[in-house]
Amino acid sequence: MTSSSNNSVDLKVRGLKKSYDGNLVLKGIDFVAEAHTIFVIMGPSGSGKSVLLRHLIGLEVPDSGEVLMNDASIHDPATREKLELAIVFQSGGLLNSLSVGENVGLYLKETKCMRDTDIDPIVNNSLEKVGLSVDIDKHKMPSALSGGMKKRVAIARALAINPQMIFYDEPTSELDPLSAVTIGKEIQHLNQEYGTTSIVVTHDRDLAFGIGHKIAFMKNGVLTEPRSPEEITQHSDEETIRFLNAGSIQDYQNKTQ
Protein backbone atom coordinates (compact mmCIF):
# COMPACT_ATOMS: atom_id res chain seq x y z
CA MET A 1 0.00 0.00 0.00
CA THR A 2 1.39 3.33 -0.99
CA SER A 3 1.20 6.49 1.02
CA SER A 4 -1.52 8.89 0.01
CA SER A 5 -0.02 11.89 1.73
CA ASN A 6 0.92 13.60 -1.52
CA ASN A 7 -2.58 13.16 -2.92
CA SER A 8 -4.49 14.42 0.09
CA VAL A 9 -7.33 16.73 -0.86
CA ASP A 10 -8.95 19.75 0.73
CA LEU A 11 -12.66 20.22 1.18
CA LYS A 12 -14.67 23.39 0.67
CA VAL A 13 -18.35 23.62 1.45
CA ARG A 14 -20.32 26.65 0.33
CA GLY A 15 -23.90 27.54 1.19
CA LEU A 16 -25.08 23.95 1.58
CA LYS A 17 -28.83 23.72 2.13
CA LYS A 18 -31.08 20.71 2.31
CA SER A 19 -34.66 20.22 3.38
CA TYR A 20 -36.74 17.08 3.81
CA ASP A 21 -40.53 17.42 3.56
CA GLY A 22 -40.26 21.20 3.95
CA ASN A 23 -38.09 20.88 7.05
CA LEU A 24 -34.77 22.67 6.54
CA VAL A 25 -32.11 20.34 7.96
CA LEU A 26 -28.99 22.06 6.63
CA LYS A 27 -29.36 25.84 6.75
CA GLY A 28 -26.45 27.03 4.67
CA ILE A 29 -23.24 25.29 5.71
CA ASP A 30 -19.91 26.96 4.90
CA PHE A 31 -16.49 25.67 5.92
CA VAL A 32 -13.08 24.71 4.63
CA ALA A 33 -11.13 21.62 5.73
CA GLU A 34 -7.51 21.86 4.74
CA ALA A 35 -5.59 18.93 3.31
CA HIS A 36 -3.71 16.65 5.74
CA THR A 37 -5.82 17.80 8.73
CA ILE A 38 -8.41 16.17 10.97
CA PHE A 39 -11.56 18.26 10.83
CA VAL A 40 -14.15 17.42 13.47
CA ILE A 41 -17.83 18.22 13.16
CA MET A 42 -19.32 18.04 16.61
CA GLY A 43 -22.81 18.44 17.88
CA PRO A 44 -25.72 16.87 19.69
CA SER A 45 -27.80 14.05 18.23
CA GLY A 46 -30.28 15.21 15.61
CA SER A 47 -28.35 18.37 14.75
CA GLY A 48 -27.85 17.26 11.11
CA LYS A 49 -24.26 15.98 11.34
CA SER A 50 -24.84 12.68 9.57
CA VAL A 51 -26.96 14.37 6.87
CA LEU A 52 -24.09 16.79 6.30
CA LEU A 53 -21.66 13.88 6.04
CA ARG A 54 -23.80 12.16 3.42
CA HIS A 55 -23.69 15.38 1.38
CA LEU A 56 -19.93 15.69 1.78
CA ILE A 57 -19.30 12.25 0.32
CA GLY A 58 -21.83 12.76 -2.47
CA LEU A 59 -24.47 10.29 -1.32
CA GLU A 60 -27.07 13.08 -1.22
CA VAL A 61 -27.61 16.01 -3.55
CA PRO A 62 -28.15 19.37 -1.81
CA ASP A 63 -31.03 21.72 -2.63
CA SER A 64 -28.45 24.47 -3.08
CA GLY A 65 -24.78 25.08 -2.40
CA GLU A 66 -21.77 23.02 -3.35
CA VAL A 67 -19.19 20.60 -1.98
CA LEU A 68 -15.77 21.04 -3.58
CA MET A 69 -12.78 18.75 -3.26
CA ASN A 70 -9.66 20.32 -4.68
CA ASP A 71 -12.04 22.88 -6.22
CA ALA A 72 -14.03 20.23 -8.13
CA SER A 73 -17.65 19.43 -7.28
CA ILE A 74 -18.17 16.10 -5.56
CA HIS A 75 -21.45 15.74 -7.47
CA ASP A 76 -19.61 15.73 -10.77
CA PRO A 77 -19.18 12.06 -11.74
CA ALA A 78 -15.73 12.83 -13.16
CA THR A 79 -14.59 14.13 -9.75
CA ARG A 80 -16.00 11.06 -8.02
CA GLU A 81 -14.19 8.86 -10.49
CA LYS A 82 -10.90 10.70 -10.00
CA LEU A 83 -10.86 10.89 -6.20
CA GLU A 84 -10.31 8.05 -3.78
CA LEU A 85 -12.65 8.59 -0.85
CA ALA A 86 -13.56 6.29 1.98
CA ILE A 87 -16.14 6.38 4.71
CA VAL A 88 -16.32 4.57 8.02
CA PHE A 89 -20.01 4.33 8.77
CA GLN A 90 -21.48 4.48 12.25
CA SER A 91 -22.56 0.84 11.94
CA GLY A 92 -19.43 -0.08 10.01
CA GLY A 93 -21.37 -0.61 6.78
CA LEU A 94 -19.71 -4.00 6.28
CA LEU A 95 -21.32 -6.37 3.82
CA ASN A 96 -22.72 -9.11 6.03
CA SER A 97 -22.58 -11.72 3.27
CA LEU A 98 -18.80 -11.34 2.92
CA SER A 99 -16.01 -12.30 5.28
CA VAL A 100 -13.77 -9.69 6.89
CA GLY A 101 -11.05 -10.28 4.28
CA GLU A 102 -13.52 -10.07 1.40
CA ASN A 103 -14.96 -6.85 2.81
CA VAL A 104 -11.53 -5.26 3.04
CA GLY A 105 -10.59 -6.33 -0.47
CA LEU A 106 -13.95 -5.53 -2.05
CA TYR A 107 -12.92 -2.21 -3.61
CA LEU A 108 -9.77 -3.72 -5.07
CA LYS A 109 -11.66 -6.64 -6.54
CA GLU A 110 -14.74 -4.87 -7.88
CA THR A 111 -13.50 -1.40 -8.77
CA LYS A 112 -9.82 -1.94 -9.47
CA CYS A 113 -10.43 -5.43 -10.95
CA MET A 114 -7.28 -6.75 -9.25
CA ARG A 115 -6.45 -10.44 -8.98
CA ASP A 116 -6.85 -12.26 -5.66
CA THR A 117 -3.11 -12.84 -5.45
CA ASP A 118 -2.51 -9.08 -5.64
CA ILE A 119 -5.36 -8.24 -3.27
CA ASP A 120 -4.29 -10.58 -0.48
CA PRO A 121 -1.12 -8.72 0.64
CA ILE A 122 -2.96 -5.38 0.68
CA VAL A 123 -5.80 -6.87 2.74
CA ASN A 124 -3.34 -8.44 5.19
CA ASN A 125 -1.43 -5.17 5.49
CA SER A 126 -4.62 -3.18 6.14
CA LEU A 127 -5.82 -5.62 8.77
CA GLU A 128 -2.47 -5.58 10.55
CA LYS A 129 -2.47 -1.79 10.59
CA VAL A 130 -5.69 -1.73 12.59
CA GLY A 131 -4.50 -4.48 14.91
CA LEU A 132 -6.58 -7.37 13.54
CA SER A 133 -5.28 -10.88 13.11
CA VAL A 134 -4.75 -12.03 9.54
CA ASP A 135 -4.97 -15.69 10.54
CA ILE A 136 -8.12 -15.50 12.62
CA ASP A 137 -10.10 -12.30 12.07
CA LYS A 138 -9.72 -12.22 8.29
CA HIS A 139 -11.93 -15.28 7.85
CA LYS A 140 -14.63 -14.25 10.31
CA MET A 141 -18.03 -13.00 9.18
CA PRO A 142 -19.07 -9.51 10.31
CA SER A 143 -21.86 -10.98 12.44
CA ALA A 144 -19.20 -12.63 14.62
CA LEU A 145 -17.45 -9.33 15.38
CA SER A 146 -17.89 -6.91 18.26
CA GLY A 147 -18.79 -3.27 17.60
CA GLY A 148 -15.20 -2.14 18.03
CA MET A 149 -13.88 -4.82 15.69
CA LYS A 150 -16.46 -3.92 13.05
CA LYS A 151 -15.24 -0.34 13.15
CA ARG A 152 -11.65 -1.49 12.84
CA VAL A 153 -12.54 -3.63 9.83
CA ALA A 154 -14.32 -0.62 8.33
CA ILE A 155 -11.13 1.42 8.85
CA ALA A 156 -9.06 -1.39 7.31
CA ARG A 157 -11.43 -1.37 4.33
CA ALA A 158 -10.95 2.37 4.05
CA LEU A 159 -7.17 1.92 4.21
CA ALA A 160 -7.21 -0.65 1.40
CA ILE A 161 -8.69 2.05 -0.84
CA ASN A 162 -5.60 4.17 -0.11
CA PRO A 163 -7.91 7.16 0.20
CA GLN A 164 -7.18 10.84 -0.22
CA MET A 165 -9.87 11.65 2.32
CA ILE A 166 -11.55 9.53 4.99
CA PHE A 167 -14.93 10.35 6.51
CA TYR A 168 -15.81 8.92 9.90
CA ASP A 169 -19.42 8.85 11.05
CA GLU A 170 -19.57 8.61 14.86
CA PRO A 171 -16.50 6.36 15.02
CA THR A 172 -16.67 5.87 18.79
CA SER A 173 -20.41 5.49 19.28
CA GLU A 174 -21.53 2.22 20.89
CA LEU A 175 -17.95 1.51 21.99
CA ASP A 176 -16.58 1.03 25.48
CA PRO A 177 -14.15 3.78 26.58
CA LEU A 178 -11.07 1.66 25.93
CA SER A 179 -12.14 0.75 22.38
CA ALA A 180 -13.07 4.39 21.78
CA VAL A 181 -9.56 5.48 22.72
CA THR A 182 -8.05 2.80 20.46
CA ILE A 183 -10.15 3.95 17.50
CA GLY A 184 -9.29 7.59 18.22
CA LYS A 185 -5.59 6.75 18.25
CA GLU A 186 -6.04 4.84 15.01
CA ILE A 187 -7.58 7.85 13.27
CA GLN A 188 -4.79 10.09 14.54
CA HIS A 189 -2.12 7.56 13.53
CA LEU A 190 -3.49 7.26 9.98
CA ASN A 191 -3.53 11.01 9.61
CA GLN A 192 0.01 11.35 10.89
CA GLU A 193 1.42 8.44 8.90
CA TYR A 194 -0.28 9.08 5.56
CA GLY A 195 -1.40 12.68 5.88
CA THR A 196 -4.88 11.68 4.76
CA THR A 197 -7.45 14.41 5.28
CA SER A 198 -9.99 13.16 7.81
CA ILE A 199 -13.49 14.46 8.42
CA VAL A 200 -14.85 13.14 11.71
CA VAL A 201 -18.48 13.54 12.69
CA THR A 202 -19.00 12.84 16.37
CA HIS A 203 -20.69 13.88 19.58
CA ASP A 204 -17.79 12.48 21.59
CA ARG A 205 -16.04 15.50 23.16
CA ASP A 206 -12.99 13.52 24.25
CA LEU A 207 -12.42 12.25 20.72
CA ALA A 208 -13.01 15.68 19.16
CA PHE A 209 -10.57 17.45 21.47
CA GLY A 210 -8.13 14.56 21.43
CA ILE A 211 -7.62 14.28 17.66
CA GLY A 212 -9.15 17.35 15.96
CA HIS A 213 -7.00 20.03 14.36
CA LYS A 214 -10.12 22.09 13.74
CA ILE A 215 -13.49 21.63 15.41
CA ALA A 216 -16.79 23.05 14.22
CA PHE A 217 -19.95 22.79 16.26
CA MET A 218 -23.23 21.93 14.61
CA LYS A 219 -26.62 22.81 16.03
CA ASN A 220 -30.01 22.97 14.37
CA GLY A 221 -28.53 22.67 10.89
CA VAL A 222 -26.02 25.49 11.33
CA LEU A 223 -22.25 25.00 11.61
CA THR A 224 -20.17 27.40 13.69
CA GLU A 225 -16.84 28.75 12.53
CA PRO A 226 -14.16 26.03 12.74
CA ARG A 227 -11.61 26.64 15.50
CA SER A 228 -8.71 24.81 17.08
CA PRO A 229 -9.47 22.84 20.27
CA GLU A 230 -7.78 25.57 22.31
CA GLU A 231 -9.79 28.37 20.71
CA ILE A 232 -13.17 26.71 20.77
CA THR A 233 -13.62 26.82 24.53
CA GLN A 234 -12.66 30.51 24.62
CA HIS A 235 -14.72 31.80 21.70
CA SER A 236 -17.83 29.65 21.67
CA ASP A 237 -21.34 30.81 22.54
CA GLU A 238 -23.15 29.78 25.70
CA GLU A 239 -24.97 26.83 24.14
CA THR A 240 -21.77 25.31 22.75
CA ILE A 241 -20.01 25.75 26.08
CA ARG A 242 -22.97 24.09 27.83
CA PHE A 243 -22.75 21.13 25.43
CA LEU A 244 -19.01 20.87 25.93
CA ASN A 245 -19.25 21.00 29.70
CA ALA A 246 -22.32 18.81 30.09
CA GLY A 247 -22.22 15.18 30.98
CA SER A 248 -19.97 14.99 34.00
CA ILE A 249 -21.40 13.16 37.00
CA GLN A 250 -21.23 16.36 39.02
CA ASP A 251 -23.16 18.21 36.34
CA TYR A 252 -25.78 15.45 36.22
CA GLN A 253 -26.20 15.54 40.00
CA ASN A 254 -26.54 19.34 39.98
CA LYS A 255 -29.28 19.12 37.37
CA THR A 256 -31.28 16.44 39.16
CA GLN A 257 -31.15 18.07 42.58
Next chain:
Amino acid sequence: MIRSIGAMILLGWQTLQALPHAWRQRDKVLSAFFEIGNASLLMSCILSLFIGGVLALQSGPVLVERGLPFVIGQLVGLSMCKELAPVMMSILIAGRVGSAMTAEIGSMQVYQEIDALKTMKIDPIRYLVLPRMIAISAALPMLVIFAILVGWLGGGLVSVMNHDIGISYQSYMSNLRIAVGWPDLIHGVSKSTIFGVVIGLVSCYQGMQTSGGPRAIGASVTQSVVKSIVFILILDYFVTRLFVYFE
Protein backbone atom coordinates in the same frame (compact mmCIF):
# COMPACT_ATOMS: atom_id res chain seq x y z
CA MET B 1 -48.01 3.22 -8.54
CA ILE B 2 -47.33 4.73 -12.00
CA ARG B 3 -44.12 6.26 -10.64
CA SER B 4 -43.06 2.86 -9.25
CA ILE B 5 -43.66 1.19 -12.60
CA GLY B 6 -41.61 3.90 -14.31
CA ALA B 7 -38.80 3.46 -11.80
CA MET B 8 -38.87 -0.32 -12.29
CA ILE B 9 -38.64 0.08 -16.07
CA LEU B 10 -35.69 2.42 -15.54
CA LEU B 11 -34.08 -0.14 -13.23
CA GLY B 12 -34.61 -2.76 -15.93
CA TRP B 13 -32.93 -0.51 -18.49
CA GLN B 14 -29.99 0.17 -16.17
CA THR B 15 -29.66 -3.56 -15.54
CA LEU B 16 -29.60 -4.19 -19.29
CA GLN B 17 -26.83 -1.62 -19.61
CA ALA B 18 -24.87 -3.47 -16.91
CA LEU B 19 -25.13 -6.77 -18.85
CA PRO B 20 -21.58 -6.55 -20.26
CA HIS B 21 -20.36 -6.91 -16.65
CA ALA B 22 -22.28 -10.17 -16.19
CA TRP B 23 -19.24 -12.38 -16.72
CA ARG B 24 -17.41 -10.69 -13.85
CA GLN B 25 -20.40 -11.43 -11.62
CA ARG B 26 -20.66 -15.09 -12.68
CA ASP B 27 -19.96 -16.42 -9.17
CA LYS B 28 -22.82 -14.41 -7.74
CA VAL B 29 -25.11 -15.42 -10.62
CA LEU B 30 -24.38 -19.10 -9.99
CA SER B 31 -24.78 -18.75 -6.26
CA ALA B 32 -28.16 -16.97 -6.68
CA PHE B 33 -29.19 -19.57 -9.27
CA PHE B 34 -28.51 -22.51 -6.96
CA GLU B 35 -30.10 -20.67 -4.05
CA ILE B 36 -33.30 -20.29 -6.06
CA GLY B 37 -33.21 -23.97 -6.98
CA ASN B 38 -32.56 -25.10 -3.42
CA ALA B 39 -35.28 -22.88 -2.04
CA SER B 40 -38.00 -23.91 -4.45
CA LEU B 41 -37.36 -27.25 -6.13
CA LEU B 42 -39.09 -29.41 -3.53
CA MET B 43 -41.95 -26.93 -3.11
CA SER B 44 -42.52 -26.71 -6.85
CA CYS B 45 -42.43 -30.50 -7.11
CA ILE B 46 -45.14 -30.94 -4.47
CA LEU B 47 -47.21 -28.03 -5.78
CA SER B 48 -47.21 -29.11 -9.42
CA LEU B 49 -47.82 -32.78 -8.58
CA PHE B 50 -50.98 -31.84 -6.73
CA ILE B 51 -52.11 -29.23 -9.27
CA GLY B 52 -51.89 -31.84 -12.03
CA GLY B 53 -53.68 -34.31 -9.77
CA VAL B 54 -56.49 -31.92 -8.92
CA LEU B 55 -56.96 -30.99 -12.57
CA ALA B 56 -57.44 -34.66 -13.44
CA LEU B 57 -59.61 -35.25 -10.39
CA GLN B 58 -61.95 -32.35 -11.19
CA SER B 59 -62.28 -32.87 -14.90
CA GLY B 60 -61.75 -36.64 -15.22
CA PRO B 61 -65.06 -38.06 -13.92
CA VAL B 62 -67.09 -35.48 -15.85
CA LEU B 63 -65.21 -36.18 -19.10
CA VAL B 64 -65.45 -39.96 -18.63
CA GLU B 65 -69.17 -39.67 -17.92
CA ARG B 66 -69.61 -37.83 -21.25
CA GLY B 67 -67.52 -40.32 -23.15
CA LEU B 68 -64.47 -38.11 -23.50
CA PRO B 69 -61.73 -39.84 -21.44
CA PHE B 70 -59.10 -39.06 -24.08
CA VAL B 71 -59.53 -35.34 -23.36
CA ILE B 72 -58.15 -35.68 -19.82
CA GLY B 73 -54.55 -35.96 -20.99
CA GLN B 74 -55.00 -33.06 -23.38
CA LEU B 75 -56.62 -30.88 -20.74
CA VAL B 76 -54.03 -31.55 -18.07
CA GLY B 77 -51.20 -31.29 -20.59
CA LEU B 78 -52.21 -27.96 -22.07
CA SER B 79 -53.37 -26.39 -18.78
CA MET B 80 -50.16 -27.25 -17.01
CA CYS B 81 -47.98 -26.25 -19.91
CA LYS B 82 -49.55 -22.97 -20.98
CA GLU B 83 -51.05 -21.58 -17.81
CA LEU B 84 -50.84 -23.31 -14.46
CA ALA B 85 -47.15 -24.16 -14.27
CA PRO B 86 -45.89 -20.72 -15.38
CA VAL B 87 -48.34 -18.77 -13.22
CA MET B 88 -48.26 -20.96 -10.12
CA MET B 89 -44.47 -21.32 -10.16
CA SER B 90 -44.07 -17.57 -10.65
CA ILE B 91 -46.32 -16.88 -7.67
CA LEU B 92 -44.39 -19.44 -5.63
CA ILE B 93 -41.06 -17.88 -6.62
CA ALA B 94 -42.36 -14.37 -5.91
CA GLY B 95 -43.23 -15.47 -2.39
CA ARG B 96 -40.23 -17.70 -1.77
CA VAL B 97 -37.35 -16.07 -3.64
CA GLY B 98 -38.55 -12.55 -4.50
CA SER B 99 -39.33 -11.82 -0.87
CA ALA B 100 -35.86 -13.02 0.18
CA MET B 101 -34.26 -10.81 -2.46
CA THR B 102 -36.18 -7.78 -1.23
CA ALA B 103 -35.32 -8.53 2.38
CA GLU B 104 -31.63 -8.96 1.58
CA ILE B 105 -31.29 -5.80 -0.51
CA GLY B 106 -33.58 -3.91 1.88
CA SER B 107 -31.47 -4.77 4.90
CA MET B 108 -28.35 -3.79 2.95
CA GLN B 109 -29.99 -0.44 2.29
CA VAL B 110 -31.05 0.05 5.91
CA TYR B 111 -27.67 -0.96 7.33
CA GLN B 112 -25.75 1.33 4.95
CA GLU B 113 -24.14 -1.52 3.01
CA ILE B 114 -25.36 -0.04 -0.28
CA ASP B 115 -24.01 3.38 0.71
CA ALA B 116 -20.69 1.69 1.40
CA LEU B 117 -20.76 0.14 -2.10
CA LYS B 118 -21.47 3.54 -3.65
CA THR B 119 -18.58 5.19 -1.81
CA MET B 120 -16.32 2.41 -3.14
CA LYS B 121 -17.53 3.27 -6.66
CA ILE B 122 -19.26 -0.10 -6.92
CA ASP B 123 -22.52 0.22 -8.83
CA PRO B 124 -25.23 -1.51 -6.74
CA ILE B 125 -27.11 -2.38 -9.92
CA ARG B 126 -24.09 -4.16 -11.36
CA TYR B 127 -23.17 -5.79 -8.05
CA LEU B 128 -26.57 -6.64 -6.55
CA VAL B 129 -29.36 -6.38 -9.12
CA LEU B 130 -27.72 -7.84 -12.24
CA PRO B 131 -26.74 -11.26 -10.78
CA ARG B 132 -30.15 -11.73 -9.19
CA MET B 133 -31.99 -10.73 -12.37
CA ILE B 134 -29.99 -13.14 -14.52
CA ALA B 135 -30.38 -15.94 -11.98
CA ILE B 136 -34.14 -15.61 -11.56
CA SER B 137 -34.78 -15.14 -15.29
CA ALA B 138 -32.88 -18.35 -16.02
CA ALA B 139 -34.04 -20.39 -13.03
CA LEU B 140 -37.77 -19.76 -13.32
CA PRO B 141 -38.17 -21.20 -16.86
CA MET B 142 -36.21 -24.28 -15.76
CA LEU B 143 -38.40 -24.70 -12.72
CA VAL B 144 -41.47 -24.32 -14.93
CA ILE B 145 -40.29 -27.08 -17.29
CA PHE B 146 -39.76 -29.29 -14.25
CA ALA B 147 -43.18 -28.31 -12.86
CA ILE B 148 -44.89 -29.09 -16.19
CA LEU B 149 -43.40 -32.59 -16.23
CA VAL B 150 -44.30 -33.26 -12.59
CA GLY B 151 -47.78 -31.82 -13.15
CA TRP B 152 -48.34 -34.19 -16.07
CA LEU B 153 -47.20 -37.04 -13.87
CA GLY B 154 -49.60 -35.95 -11.11
CA GLY B 155 -52.51 -35.85 -13.57
CA GLY B 156 -51.52 -39.27 -14.91
CA LEU B 157 -51.32 -40.84 -11.46
CA VAL B 158 -54.79 -39.61 -10.53
CA SER B 159 -56.21 -40.68 -13.90
CA VAL B 160 -54.89 -44.19 -13.37
CA MET B 161 -55.65 -44.57 -9.66
CA ASN B 162 -59.02 -42.89 -9.40
CA HIS B 163 -61.86 -45.38 -9.92
CA ASP B 164 -64.17 -42.77 -11.45
CA ILE B 165 -61.61 -42.12 -14.19
CA GLY B 166 -59.70 -45.37 -14.56
CA ILE B 167 -57.86 -44.83 -17.81
CA SER B 168 -54.45 -46.30 -18.52
CA TYR B 169 -51.29 -44.29 -18.16
CA GLN B 170 -50.37 -45.03 -21.77
CA SER B 171 -53.71 -43.70 -22.99
CA TYR B 172 -53.35 -40.58 -20.83
CA MET B 173 -49.83 -39.87 -22.07
CA SER B 174 -50.53 -40.59 -25.74
CA ASN B 175 -53.50 -38.20 -25.68
CA LEU B 176 -51.36 -35.63 -23.90
CA ARG B 177 -48.65 -35.96 -26.53
CA ILE B 178 -51.16 -35.45 -29.33
CA ALA B 179 -52.38 -32.19 -27.85
CA VAL B 180 -49.18 -30.67 -26.52
CA GLY B 181 -46.55 -29.54 -28.99
CA TRP B 182 -43.34 -27.58 -28.84
CA PRO B 183 -45.14 -24.25 -29.43
CA ASP B 184 -47.17 -24.87 -26.27
CA LEU B 185 -44.03 -25.55 -24.29
CA ILE B 186 -42.40 -22.42 -25.70
CA HIS B 187 -45.56 -20.51 -24.76
CA GLY B 188 -45.24 -21.54 -21.10
CA VAL B 189 -41.49 -21.10 -20.90
CA SER B 190 -41.61 -17.66 -22.55
CA LYS B 191 -44.26 -16.55 -20.11
CA SER B 192 -42.18 -17.73 -17.18
CA THR B 193 -39.12 -15.87 -18.48
CA ILE B 194 -41.16 -12.65 -18.59
CA PHE B 195 -42.51 -13.33 -15.11
CA GLY B 196 -38.98 -14.02 -13.87
CA VAL B 197 -37.84 -10.62 -15.11
CA VAL B 198 -40.86 -8.99 -13.47
CA ILE B 199 -40.26 -10.72 -10.11
CA GLY B 200 -36.58 -9.79 -10.22
CA LEU B 201 -37.30 -6.17 -11.06
CA VAL B 202 -40.04 -5.74 -8.46
CA SER B 203 -38.03 -7.48 -5.73
CA CYS B 204 -34.81 -5.56 -6.36
CA TYR B 205 -36.63 -2.26 -6.77
CA GLN B 206 -38.55 -2.68 -3.51
CA GLY B 207 -35.33 -3.62 -1.74
CA MET B 208 -33.50 -0.58 -3.06
CA GLN B 209 -36.39 1.67 -2.04
CA THR B 210 -36.32 0.51 1.58
CA SER B 211 -35.56 3.24 4.06
CA GLY B 212 -35.93 3.40 7.83
CA GLY B 213 -35.51 0.50 10.20
CA PRO B 214 -36.28 -3.22 10.33
CA ARG B 215 -40.01 -2.51 10.13
CA ALA B 216 -39.46 -0.91 6.72
CA ILE B 217 -37.83 -4.14 5.51
CA GLY B 218 -40.99 -6.06 6.44
CA ALA B 219 -43.17 -3.52 4.65
CA SER B 220 -40.97 -3.70 1.54
CA VAL B 221 -41.15 -7.49 1.49
CA THR B 222 -44.96 -7.43 1.70
CA GLN B 223 -45.17 -4.84 -1.08
CA SER B 224 -42.75 -6.80 -3.20
CA VAL B 225 -44.78 -10.02 -3.01
CA VAL B 226 -48.13 -8.29 -3.53
CA LYS B 227 -46.89 -6.22 -6.48
CA SER B 228 -45.18 -9.22 -8.08
CA ILE B 229 -48.36 -11.31 -7.91
CA VAL B 230 -50.53 -8.47 -9.24
CA PHE B 231 -48.14 -7.80 -12.12
CA ILE B 232 -47.85 -11.53 -12.93
CA LEU B 233 -51.63 -11.96 -13.14
CA ILE B 234 -52.16 -8.79 -15.18
CA LEU B 235 -49.28 -9.54 -17.52
CA ASP B 236 -50.45 -13.14 -17.88
CA TYR B 237 -53.60 -11.92 -19.60
CA PHE B 238 -51.78 -9.65 -22.04
CA VAL B 239 -49.01 -12.12 -22.83
CA THR B 240 -51.64 -14.84 -23.43
CA ARG B 241 -53.51 -12.45 -25.73
CA LEU B 242 -50.30 -11.88 -27.63
CA PHE B 243 -49.63 -15.60 -28.01
CA VAL B 244 -53.23 -16.28 -29.02
CA TYR B 245 -52.94 -13.54 -31.65
CA PHE B 246 -49.83 -15.13 -33.17
CA GLU B 247 -51.24 -18.67 -33.01
